[in-house]
Amino acid sequence: MPSPTVLHVDLDAFFVSMELLRRPELRGQAVIVCGGLGQRGVVNTCSYEARRFGVRSAMPVSEARRRCPGGVYLPSDFQYYAPASKAFHAILREYTPAVEPAGTDEAYLDVAGSERLFGGAPGIAATIRRRIRDEIGITASIGVSTNKLVAKVASDAGKPDGLVVVEAGEEASFLAPRALRELPMIGPRTAAALEQLGVRTIGDLAAIPVSALESRFGSHGLELHRRALGQYLAPVLHERARARSMSRETTFDTDVADGQRLRGILRSQADHVAAQMAAESLAARTVTLKLRFPPFETLIRSATPGQLLMLGSDLYGAALALFERAWDANGRRPVRLLGLGATGFVEAGRQLRLGEDVRGIQLERTLGDLRVRFGSSAIRHGHQLGDGDHYP
Amino acid sequence: MKVQVLQENLQRGLGIVGRAVAARSTLPITGNVLLQTEDGRLKLAATDLDISITSWIGARVDEEGGTTVPARLITDFVGSLPPAPVDIQLAERSREVHLECARNESTINSMDAEDFPRIQAISGGPTLQLDPKALKHAIDRVDFAAASDDSRPALTGVHIKTDDSRLTLAAADGFRLAVSDLELANAPEEQIEIIIPARAVRELSRLIADTQDPVEMRVNAQRTQVQFVMVESELVAQLIQGVFPNYNQLIPAEWNTRATVSVDEFKRLTRIAAIFARDGSGIIRLEMAPAEEGEAGRLKVSARADEIGDNEGVVDAQVEGQSGKIAFNSRYLSDVLNALHGEVTLEVTNPYSQGAFRPVGDSTYVHVIMPMYVDWGGER
Numbered sequence: 102m103p104s105p106t107v108l109h110v111d112l113d114a115f116f117v118s119m120e121l122l123r124r125p126e127l128r129g130q131a132v133i134v135c136g137g138l139g140q141r142g143v144v145n146t147c148s149y150e151a152r153r154f155g156v157r158s159a160m161p162v163s164e165a166r167r168r169c170p171g172g173v174y175l176p177s178d179f180q181y182y183a184p185a186s187k188a189f190h191a192i193l194r195e196y197t198p199a200v201e202p203a204g205t206d207e208a209y210l211d212v213a214g215s216e217r218l219f220g221g222a223p224g225i226a227a228t229i230r231r232r233i234r235d236e237i238g239i240t241a242s243i244g245v246s247t248n249k250l251v252a253k254v255a256s257d258a259g260k261p262d263g264l265v266v267v268e269a270g271e272e273a274s275f276l277a278p279r280a281l282r283e284l285p286m287i288g289p290r291t292a293a294a295l296e297q298l299g300v301r302t303i304g305d306l307a308a309i310p311v312s313a314l315e316s317r318f319g320s321h322g323l324e325l326h327r328r329a330l331g332q333y334l335a336p337v338l339h340e341r342a343r344a345r346s347m348s349r350e351t352t353f354d355t356d357v358a359d360g361q362r363l364r365g366i367l368r369s370q371a372d373h374v375a376a377q378m379a380a381e382s383l384a385a386r387t388v389t390l391k392l393r394f395p396p397f398e399t400l401i402r403s404a405t406p407g408q409l410l411m412l413g414s415d416l417y418g419a420a421l422a423l424f425e426r427a428w429d430a431n432g433r434r435p436v437r438l439l440g441l442g443a444t445g446f447v448e449a450g451r452q453l454r455l456g457e458d459v460r461g462i463q464l465e466r467t468l469g470d471l472r473v474r475f476g477s478s479a480i481r482h483g484h485q486l487g488d489g490d491h492y493p
Numbered sequence: 494m495k496v497q498v499l500q501e502n503l504q505r506g507l508g509i510v511g512r513a514v515a516a517r518s519t520l521p522i523t524g525n526v527l528l529q530t531e532d533g534r535l536k537l538a539a540t541d542l543d544i545s546i547t548s549w550i551g552a553r554v555d556e557e558g559g560t561t562v563p564a565r566l567i568t569d570f571v572g573s574l575p576p577a578p579v580d581i582q583l584a585e586r587s588r589e590v591h592l593e594c595a596r597n598e599s600t601i602n603s604m605d606a607e608d609f610p611r612i613q614a615i616s617g618g619p620t621l622q623l624d625p626k627a628l629k630h631a632i633d634r635v636d637f638a639a640a641s642d643d644s645r646p647a648l649t650g651v652h653i654k655t656d657d658s659r660l661t662l663a664a665a666d667g668f669r670l671a672v673s674d675l676e677l678a679n680a681p682e683e684q685i686e687i688i689i690p691a692r693a694v695r696e697l698s699r700l701i702a703d704t705q706d707p708v709e710m711r712v713n714a715q716r717t718q719v720q721f722v723m724v725e726s727e728l729v730a731q732l733i734q735g736v737f738p739n740y741n742q743l744i745p746a747e748w749n750t751r752a753t754v755s756v757d758e759f760k761r762l763t764r765i766a767a768i769f770a771r772d773g774s775g776i777i778r779l780e781m782a783p784a785e786e787g788e789a790g791r792l793k794v795s796a797r798a799d800e801i802g803d804n805e806g807v808v809d810a811q812v813e814g815q816s817g818k819i820a821f822n823s824r825y826l827s828d829v830l831n832a833l834h835g836e837v838t839l840e841v842t843n844p845y846s847q848g849a850f851r852p853v854g855d856s857t858y859v860h861v862i863m864p865m866y867v868d869w870g871g872e873r
Binding site: 382 | 865
């Protein structure tokens with residue numbers, strides 16, 4: 102039986118906590134940090150007081166104002182949060198090189214090799230929580246389990262300021278009583294379909310025979326079943342001391358020839374890589390596109406556009422041009438694997454255009470951060486919306 | 494055709510027109526130089542169809558006529574000759590130009606002067622008289638800000654506009670903007686607003702470098718061509734058709750921090766910081782602090798490069814308003830400083846809005862650069 106060595110560390114309402122650090126008089130109030138306060142503004146993070154009014158991350162600011170008119174609405178200030186985020190990731194890296202950042206304020210760790218040095222996983226988790234409180238002045242919740250999926254649910258269960266350890270073999274029973282929406286990586290459409298089947302809890306989902314799930318959700322059915330049981334194989338991605346490249350790849354069960362879908366996936370890969378770069382305050386000079394056609398014909402194309410690539414849209418724009426050219430040159434055949442990578446890292450920076458409003462960049466950083474934290478379905482670009490999609 | 498010219502004059506004339514020779518063209522004759530007798534002088538001309546340059550040199554004309562010869566060949570050949578008279582001769586109905594100078598003879602295969610693209614003189618439109626020194630000064634302070642990629646054609650040119658007796662030159666590439674004014678002796682009879690290709694303006698600056706005589710600028714009525722007439726040469730350029738952005742709104746009217754500093758010192762610190770910035774991001778950070786408690790105001794110029802190291806230099810500066818900071822691309826910063834002398838003021842409102850550079854004591858120039866978005870808070 103493996104011991105639980107995977108940690109999910111999540112800063113509690115990170116942006117709000119940072120704002121409260123410099124404006125302690127707002128403590129106890131409904132504080133809402135937004136990416137843009139205008140028409141297109143979206144809630145990034147809100148205090149637990151604001152959540153009581155039904156305000157949620159990724160909600161349009163207009164909607165939040167309706168639900169919580171007395172709230173304190175603040176624009177997000179990445180310049181101010183960045184050093185704290187950096188310090189946070191630096192603390193984590195002291196305990197293992199296996200740190201996989203999942204945004205500015207959360208990360209997965211695998212401490213399997215570090216236990217003898219620093220004590221067991223629960224002990225390391227307690228130390229990390231204490232150091233974040235002492236050195237940054239904010240709180241973190243940590244979930245500990247045998248895999249990333251359960252660790253993530255556990256850290257959510259511990260929020261705020263909690264530590265939840267799920268022992269090996271207890272994953273399924275830990276998940277079973279929890280609401281279906283607590284299971285990560287289930288999109289709104291899948292969730293709606295499951296609710297129609299009468300599924301309320303994760304345990305309900307686990308009780309459905311695999312064959313029934315497969316007939317309803319295809320090859321995704323087996324994966325749903327496994328997740329409901331707390332089985333998740335993806336390892337914590339080891340990050341070398343200083344990464345030379347950051348990338349995301351998607352291999353399709355069934356080859357994909359739908360251009361819109363491929364572009365949407367590329368966009369989400371760009372956002373993930375951009376979030377990973379943001380966690381270390383880096384920008385890239387080069388973007389790489391990887392394309393595989395069945396059975397195993399792999400193309401790699403790269404571009405160095407001259408301007409630094411910092412945002413998801415920067416990476417996406419450069420990678421999309423590569424994709425369209427390479428895909429056209431191959432007769433727009435079905436694709437088996439699509440990947441996007443960034444290399445040539447330098448300190449984060451982006452040349453602004455004359456007349457450009459920096460709030461556009463700050464909004465994009467907020468949206469990118471939200472997409473990575475809440476899944477690509479939380480916030481989408483218009484071109485990624487298909488029939489039947491609705492605001493989650 | 495039979496003419497005699499001095500080698501020095503021919504070499505100089507070829508040097509002037511050679512800048513307009515087409516580098517590679519589907520029209521082979523544009524790789525040639527036109528040689529043609531005209532009013533007792535020898536006219537030299539070259540064109541790449543966008544820009545045409547014509548120059549006249551003194552000659553003894555024994556027989557009128559014209560021809561065209563490959564520009565590279567004749568330029569290299571004449572450049573190697575001793576300073577002595579050169580005889581140029583083209584026999585009737587022959588294609589071979591015969592050149593002779595100080596016991597050195599050569600024959601060059603020519604193409605017919607009749608086939609050389611005609612360079613129209615411009616008349617009928619508005620005309621301006623310009624002081625060559627002031628014009629060159631204005632050009633040299635703006636031309637480098639024009640776009641080098643042609644995704645927005647209007648930005649590859651220099652915008653020229655009159656407002657009564659004031660002439661304003663402006664260039665912008667989407668990230669920076671340079672605007673220079675000069676006073677005209679007389680207001681033109683009709684107002685002019687055109688976009689001249691930056692390359693043509695650079696060639697003009699070269700052509701007028703040594704002249705004291707006024708330069709005449711003529712624009713045709715259709716606003717498709719401009720001609721600059723000098724004493725010994727002329728330049729004709731096709732104008733860029735398009736709308737130049739309304740740039741006045743991009744020049745900040747206010748500031749929160751204003752630093753005045755020696756251009757040479759600022760340039761020196763920028764050059765050093767650029768060594769650290771160039772291998773990667775190109776980010777140069779500027780931080781300005783007003784004088785306090787007996788300490789002089791200062792401008793800090795810094796850069797850092799992952800895995801290489803960092804650099805920081807400080808110069809005394811007169812800083813008004815509050816402390817301020819801004820980050821610029823090292824190339825844009827060096828470009829503007831290289832165009833200035835004496836003292837410069839840098840006006841900044843916040844780290845993410847354009848910074849304005851103005852030469853001290855000279856209100857005819859402003860240079861605006863958009864900053865780089867960087868994580869200012871991030872200390873390592």
